[in-house]
Amino acid sequence: MSTTTANLLYLVTIVAFILALRFLSSPRHARLGVQIGAAGMIWAIIVTLALEEVVTGFWWMAAGMAIGTVIGVVGAKKVKMTAMPQMVALFNGVGGGAAALVALIEFHGVWANIGDVGVESGISTVFSALVGSISFAGSLVAFGKLQDLISGRPITYPGQQVGNALLFAVSILLGALAMTSVSFWLLAAAIVAASVFGVVFVLPIGGADMPVVISLLNAFTGLAAAATGFVLHSNVLIVSGMLVGASGTLLTTLMARAMNRSIANVLFGAFGKIDTAAAAAAAGADGGTVRSATADDVAVMLAYARRVVFVPGYGLAVAQAQHDVRNLAELLEEKGVDVKYAIHPVAGRMPGHMNVLLAEANVPYDELFEMEQINPEFPQTDVSVIVGANDVVNPAARNQPGSPIYGMPILDVDKSQNVVVIKRSMSPGFAGIDNPLFYDPKTVMLFDDAKAAMEKLIAAVKSV
Amino acid sequence: MSYQLVTELTILVLAAFVGFEVISKVPTLLHTPLMSGTNAIHGIVIVGAIIVMGTPHPGLFMRVLSFIAVVLATANVVGGFVVTDRMLEMFKKRPDETS
Numbered sequence: 039m040s041t042t043t044a045n046l047l048y049l050v051t052i053v054a055f056i057l058a059l060r061f062l063s064s065p066r067h068a069r070l071g072v073q074i075g076a077a078g079m080i081w082a083i084i085v086t087l088a089l090e091e092v093v094t095g096f097w098w099m100a101a102g103m104a105i106g107t108v109i110g111v112v113g114a115k116k117v118k119m120t121a122m123p124q125m126v127a128l129f130n131g132v133g134g135g136a137a138a139l140v141a142l143i144e145f146h147g148v149w150a151n152i153g154d155v156g157v158e159s160g161i162s163t164v165f166s167a168l169v170g171s172i173s174f175a176g177s178l179v180a181f182g183k184l185q186d187l188i189s190g191r192p193i194t195y196p197g198q199q200v201g202n203a204l205l206f207a208v209s210i211l212l213g214a215l216a217m218t219s220v221s222f223w224l225l226a227a228a229i230v231a232a233s234v235f236g237v238v239f240v241l242p243i244g245g246a247d248m249p250v251v252i253s254l255l256n257a258f259t260g261l262a263a264a265a266t267g268f269v270l271h272s273n274v275l276i277v278s279g280m281l282v283g284a285s286g287t288l289l290t291t292l293m294a295r296a297m298n299r300s301i302a303n304v305l306f307g308a309f310g311k312i313d314t315a316a317a318a319a320a321a322g323a324d325g326g327t328v329r330s331a332t333a334d335d336v337a338v339m340l341a342y343a344r345r346v347v348f349v350p351g352y353g354l355a356v357a358q359a360q361h362d363v364r365n366l367a368e369l370l371e372e373k374g375v376d377v378k379y380a381i382h383p384v385a386g387r388m389p390g391h392m393n394v395l396l397a398e399a400n401v402p403y404d405e406l407f408e409m410e411q412i413n414p415e416f417p418q419t420d421v422s423v424i425v426g427a428n429d430v431v432n433p434a435a436r437n438q439p440g441s442p443i444y445g446m447p448i449l450d451v452d453k454s455q456n457v458v459v460i461k462r463s464m465s466p467g468f469a470g471i472d473n474p475l476f477y478d479p480k481t482v483m484l485f486d487d488a489k490a491a492m493e494k495l496i497a498a499v500k501s502v
Numbered sequence: 503m504s505y506q507l508v509t510e511l512t513i514l515v516l517a518a519f520v521g522f523e524v525i526s527k528v529p530t531l532l533h534t535p536l537m538s539g540t541n542a543i544h545g546i547v548i549v550g551a552i553i554v555m556g557t558p559h560p561g562l563f564m565r566v567l568s569f570i571a572v573v574l575a576t577a578n579v580v581g582g583f584v585v586t587d588r589m590l591e592m593f594k595k596r597p598d599e600t601s
Contacts, residue, residue: 059528079543098555102555102570102572106580114584114588125581130544142567147554256540278543281517281543390535
């Protein structure tokens with residue numbers, strides 16, 4: 039099959055991908071959309087196998103696809119919903135790695151033989167190789183941080199940003215040299231340098247900023263795939279890569295806005311590192327009185343409330359407490375309590391993380407409310423229950439101009455009649471900032487692991 | 503600048519606008535499936551991996567590199583679609599509202 043015919047047939051795939059994203063606008067059709075997308079992908083693979091330039095290596099391909107399928111299916115089926123961010127990071131990384139490899143091999147196979155590289159193809163090759171490698175290595179570090187293999191705290195050292203910038207410049211320089219001298223090994227060296235840059239680029243970024251990082255790396259892999267499309271003159275790669283690039287960019291901006299910080303501040307600010315000492319001092323200074331409660335006290339409060347809003351955070355994911363929260367909510371609903379869930383855009387470790395967890399626990403999605411929808415309802419809420427969230431409900435973001443998170447949009451739980459905070463200890467949240475909500479006279483603290491607390495509350499509510 | 507490059511750049515820019523347009527309509531509720539779904543879509547590099555594997559190359563080393571690219575891209579595609587489908591299966595409305 040000629041490239042022209044193939045490009046015509048690839049249009050089916052392009053339409054399928056756009057429809058897949060289009061169908062994601064409503065949870066009702068979303069699943070159908072993903073299946074259309076998968077069909078489009080299978081179609082693209084069939085068309086590619088029929089290309090006239092694809093003449094050899096079919097057994098290698100079959101073996102590679104078999105291995106890749108096994109890895110993909112096992113990974114996708116086994117992963118817990120709480121571990122979804124690291125899974126997404128991992129799949130993102132392998133995609134970036136594949137894009138970089140394709141650019142490298144194409145460079146070796148075609149141009150190294152011809153002995154000349156045009157400027158246009160050269161730029162696309164270097165872009166695809168470098169951005170793909172950054173995405174590959176960066177995603178692996180993000181995976182390590184989310185999986186707790188590497189400390190989630192920002193890792194910083196003197197001269198970090200200058201060193202990183204130099205490393206980035208070196209990888210571009212190596213790439214450019216590789217193109218002018220048509221040297222395979224120089225491009226390989228550039229890929230190694232870019233991979234090291236990917237690692238040191240993500241290391242100083244803290245765990246709670248992962249929603250931004252994962253979105254950004256997603257965009258990177260998409261752009262690397264699009265650049266590969268320029269190298270191979272494949273429209274389907276260009277369009278699909280750019281669709282992902284657009285999606286990743288949009289999510290990155292949304293996440294940064296939800297934290298009221300610039301993307302640059304998230305990436306280079308090493309947030310949560312600098313603030314720890316200052317916050318500890320502040321906590322010592324104005325440590326007001328904290329009211330601690332037992333599960334029985336809280337159970338009475340919940341059972342006789344008219345409206346209860348649950349505010350889940352990363353702590354819920356860590357404790358795997360989503361099913362217990364749902365059981366408690368159902369129990370309360372049986373008693374006639376109106377139950378809702380308030381989801382902050384950056385709760386958890388990736389965009390929409392909490393929605394997926396609660397969906398897993400069979401919470402109907404019409405009980406999940408976004409920040410803008412639920413905030414006006416807090417004054418009419420009898421009890422807000424904070425499960426493993428901290429910074430996203432910190433009123434300091436609203437009323438303490440000196441606070442590092444000042445200006446970040448938060449869930450106004452402090453406006454509800456009563457607040458219950460379920461937390462293991464008084465330790466500050468990720469940002470290392472003290473939370474005045476804990477000292478609010480309306481607040482009671484229930485010191486326990488989220489899951490254990492939910493189990494005790496369920497037992498206590500049953501006996502009320 | 504070649505004619506082909508200009509055409510390809512045009513496609514790229516139009517795809518960016520289509521992408522922004524379509525994705526801005528995705529509700530925050532579905533941001534995680536959006537992310538893993540787009541993850542699966544960038545697995546389209548499998549097309550590139552198949553092309554470089556299927557084009558005759560001298561030497562075993564290039565074959566091994568191409569093979570790795572095929573494995574990585576396939577894992578990306580399959581894992582991405584399966585995990586997205588698994589997630590979306592969970593999003594349900596209240597059971598009593600059969601709409």
